[in-house]
Amino acid sequence: MDQVVANSTAEEQEPAPASKISAQGVDVSYSGKQALFSVDLEIPENRVTALIGPSGCGKSTFLRCINRMNDVIEGCTVDGKITMDGQDIYDPDLDVVQLRARVGMVFQKPNPFPKSIYDNVAYGARIHGMNESKSDLDEIVMTSLEKAGLLEEVKDRLEEPGTGLSGGQQQRLCIARAIAVSPEIILMDEPCSALDPIATARIEELIENLRERYTIVIVTHSMQQAARVSQRTAFFHLGNLVEVDDTEQMFTNPSDERTQGYITGRYG
């Protein structure tokens, strides 16, 4: 079955940067109920790719395939092929822990560990043995907080619990935690849905800065957000990838009428 309608033409129009992740014919089903139908998607390196679509369309499911977070869901099966830098990430020989160190993730609801701010950021580095000494670890924590734009606000209270921060700060703490393990890709699953507009603006700004170093895939319900932060956009509908194109192209001149309908707010 090939419901992918109009992604081939868009991809050929511009010289896209090297593809970081490539998904070919990805089917996902939860206990027999199919959630994704043969998705083919290229995710370019050092770009922000937004996944949009109505609730239940499979965009989060696809996101969670990239770091194999679906593995922990009982009854979830993933077929097809997803490669990262040409390496099959569903290869049985591949260590999923190593994969998740390369593919960081930020969740919908800020979920800092109930530990200190310092320990939240240091945790990943500690378990991956990335630090040789305490000063290495300090360095990692500081630069990660710096990159996440949180350092100024928390540098005097690193030992306080991360759960005591505001929602927006917690989300940036989660981003710092993801950055601390030096991933190549950061997956964000509606990172701003629980935040107020000011905190959202800060995160969006941060995403823009992070793009230089990381490949970012973001799931969002906000069309404006997708338009603001992403360079490429993929539209999912009922488990199918309907259209993928450069964001500008997608929002000005979508080729599929379902996309047209969704971005103009007629459904979804």
Next chain:
Amino acid sequence: MTDISRSASVAANADKKQTSDRIKRRYAAERRFKAYGVIAIVLAMSALIWLLASITFTGYQAFVQTYIKLDIHFDARAIDPQGTREPETLARANYAALYKQAIRDQFPEVKKRRDKRDLTRLISSGADLKLRDIVLSDPAVIGTGQSVWLVASDEVDQFTKGAYDRGSPEADRPFKDKEIAWFDKLVEAGALERKFNFPFFTSGTSREPELAGIWGAIVGSFWTMLVTLLLSFPVGVSAAIYLQEFAPKNRWTDLIEVNINNLAAVPSIVFGLLGLAVFLNFFGLPRSAPLVGGMVLALMTLPTIIIATRAALGAIPPSIREAALGVGASRQQMVLHHVLPLALPGILTGTIIGMARALGETAPLLMIGMVAFIVDVPDGPMTPSTVLPVQIFLWSDLPERAFVERTSAAILVLLAFLIAMNAIAIFLRKKFERRW
């Protein structure tokens, strides 16, 4: 005002009335519902208070004990005729003769052989041990005279506590008129006193109620609980972690889960039978030992701990698990670093509640022989012993009045331990509780 609007306003008024009626009914229903709850709580509380009050009322008397002061002459000829002062000789001497002589000296007017015998019975028959201890700890007392407070017999004790009415017909009471006369004389001489009953907390059980204590049972309970904890906590928590966090969900794990839930509801005596059949008869472990008691109770406690631990683990929000996995923690790291510390309060609470249940358990221990009459305080998990609830069970069966109050007193002690354990559970939960 047009007709239409008038009829509309009439309808609105009728509607308003209906609405206010409905609100009234709703409030009344709510008040009734609350009243039922309050009645239920009052009933439960009064039952509890009644129970505690009756136990306390019967039991508090056991915490004091009547003592009689006697001028004992530690006669060298009676204790150590050869004058060797060897501990063995001293230990074997007839000390009962000393206090018997002392009380006869106090009442020279008692001449009849039978009266003399009754007179000596005012003193507990365990008094000779006390005299022996005095001599053994300091042989220099031999040959001197000393005032010694000796435990009175249970009849005297009961009389001081008002168990027998002086005015009642003599035939109706075991404490006869002549004994009352002796008693009054002792009181007059200031040789009879009620003191705090230390021996109740420091000695093992005895055939003589005035000498019976709960220390043996407490120590037996301690060893039993220690074995139970050491077996059931690590096994139960590991099993729960595996089942909850690692085990695949399939028919086998479903079967195991159903069985664990069923085991939690199995009558405890069945575990006792299992202990008898497997631990004693098959493995040949010692009878009446806290080791076996602890093993049986561990089997009984395991389902409780597993269920409580699984519930505590399951209550940890998935967001914490995802966060840990998301930064590349392995499943084991996720569980050990994040899930387990957060679940710890629940696990500890469940464990302590399970242990408290085991502490109060009698039936399975009867099956493995911990019901034996054991006077000595156990010195380890292999020595025959009994436990507090079994001790209570044994005493409750005895006819002496003094044992009735001791039974209640032992129940009070057991309740104190249970309340203490539950308090610890609450304390630990508060201490380790973390919010996210």
